[in-house]
Amino acid sequence: MPRTTTASNKGKDESVRVVVRCRPMSDKEQESGCERAVDIDVQRRQMSIRRPTGESSQRSSDDTIHNFFFDAVYDWNSQQKNVYEQTARPLVDSVLEGFNGTIFAYGQTGTGKTFTMEGIRSQVELRGIIPSSFTHIFDSISHTTSRQFLVRASYLEIYNESIRDLLSRDQNKRLQLQEHPKEGVHVHDLSSFITKNIQEIEHVMTTGNLNRSTGATNMNEHSSRSHAIFIITVESSEIGMDGKAHIRVGKLNLVDLAGSERQAKTGSTVKF
Ligand SMILES: Nc1ncnc2c1ncn2[C@@H]1O[C@H](COP(=O)(O)OP(=O)(O)OP(=O)(O)O)[C@@H](O)[C@H]1O
Numbered sequence: 001m002p003r004t005t006t007a008s009n010k011g012k013d014e015s016v017r018v019v020v021r022c023r024p025m026s027d028k029e030q031e032s033g034c035e036r037a038v039d040i041d042v043q044r045r046q047m048s049i050r051r052p053t054g055e056s057s058q059r060s061s062d063d064t065i066h067n068f069f070f071d072a073v074y075d076w077n078s079q080q081k082n083v084y085e086q087t088a089r090p091l092v093d094s095v096l097e098g099f100n101g102t103i104f105a106y107g108q109t110g111t112g113k114t115f116t117m118e119g120i121r122s123q124v125e126l127r128g129i130i131p132s133s134f135t136h137i138f139d140s141i142s143h144t145t146s147r148q149f150l151v152r153a154s155y156l157e158i159y160n161e162s163i164r165d166l167l168s169r170d171q172n173k174r175l176q177l178q179e180h181p182k183e184g185v186h187v188h189d190l191s192s193f194i195t196k197n198i199q200e201i202e203h204v205m206t207t208g209n210l211n212r213s214t215g216a217t218n219m220n221e222h223s224s225r226s227h228a229i230f231i232i233t234v235e236s237s238e239i240g241m242d243g244k245a246h247i248r249v250g251k252l253n254l255v256d257l258a259g260s261e262r263q264a265k266t267g268s269t270v271k272f
Helices: 027-031 080-096 113-117 129-142 199-213 217-224
Strands: 019-021 040-041 046-050 065-069 072-073 101-105 148-159 163-164 175-180 186-187 227-239 247-254
Touching: 019 080, 019 148, 040 072, 046 080, 072 080, 080 247, 101 113, 113 129, 113 247, 129 148, 129 199, 129 227, 129 247, 148 199, 199 217, 199 227
Parallel strands: 019 072, 101 247
Antiparallel strands: 040 046, 046 065, 148 163, 148 227, 175 186, 227 247
16 A cells, blocks of 8 residues: 655655555355465564465475565454554545545455455444545544645546546546646546535445446446546645645545456556
8 A cells, every 4th residue: 555655654754655454264265165375474564475285295395485574464353443543544644734645455356455445334343444534534624723624525437448437427428537737647527526524525435336336237347347546635724924825735545446367357557
C-alpha cells in the first residue's frame, strides 16, 4: 500500500509503504485439506514461504524456505481496526493536511482485497479501510475548529480499457483520461458530490456499488476483472496571520484492483 509522496510521515520517511496481509483459510480450503505454505512473523515484519511438503523432498533444504521483509505484515488473525490504525490512518491524516495519498490492494482473486478495502460495512468490526476512512475524516473535521472543510467524493471503475463514472446518471457514458497543466492526469467530466457527513459519503458509495453491479451481467466475474477507485477530495480553508484565507487540497485515492492474475485479460493499460 503506497503512502503519500509528499506528506510528513511522522517518523516513517518512506513515501511508499508495502504491507502484506494473509487471510485465514476458507472453509473450502480447510475441508479439502489445504496446507498453509506461509508463516508470518509480525514483530520482525517477515513473511516466509515454504515449499509444500510433497515437493520439498526433491530439493535441498536451502531451497525450501524463502523469507521476505515488508513495512508491516498481518497474519490471518489480524483485525480490520488494526490494519486501519497502523497502515491507513497516518496517510489519511496527511490528506487532511492537504497532501495526496493512495492506498491500493493488490493480489490474486480471492486473496482478500475487497475485504481489506471495503469489508462488511454494516458490521463495525468488519469495516474495511474505505468506510473507516469516512469515520476518521468526519471525526477529525468535527474536532477542528480553526479550519472550514469541504469534502467531495467520486467513484469510478476501469473495465476493459474504459472508464465508467459510477455516480453518473448515464451509465453507458465512458470517460477519458486527460492531462491538465495544473491538475496533472485526471479523468475528464468525472462527477463529484459534496458530502457533509458519514451518512452522505456512505450513500455515495452505496449508489456507486449498485451501478457497479447493475452494469455487470456476472457480478463476481466482473468485479474480479475491474478496478474500482473511490476518490475523496478534502479542501480546507484557514485564516492565516496575514488575515487572508489559505486553502489546502488533499486527495485520497482508495483502490480495489482487479485480481492480479486477471489484469492481462482485462486488456487494461490505463495508468494513473
Ligand atoms: N482477513 C480476512 N478475514 C476473514 N475473511 C476474509 C479475510 N480476507 C478475505 N476474507 C474472505 O475471503 C473471501 C475472498 O475475499 P475477497 O472477496 O475480499 O477477495 P478479492 O481479493 O477481493 O477477490 P476478487 O479479486 O475476486 O475481487 C471473502 O469471502 C472474504 O470475506
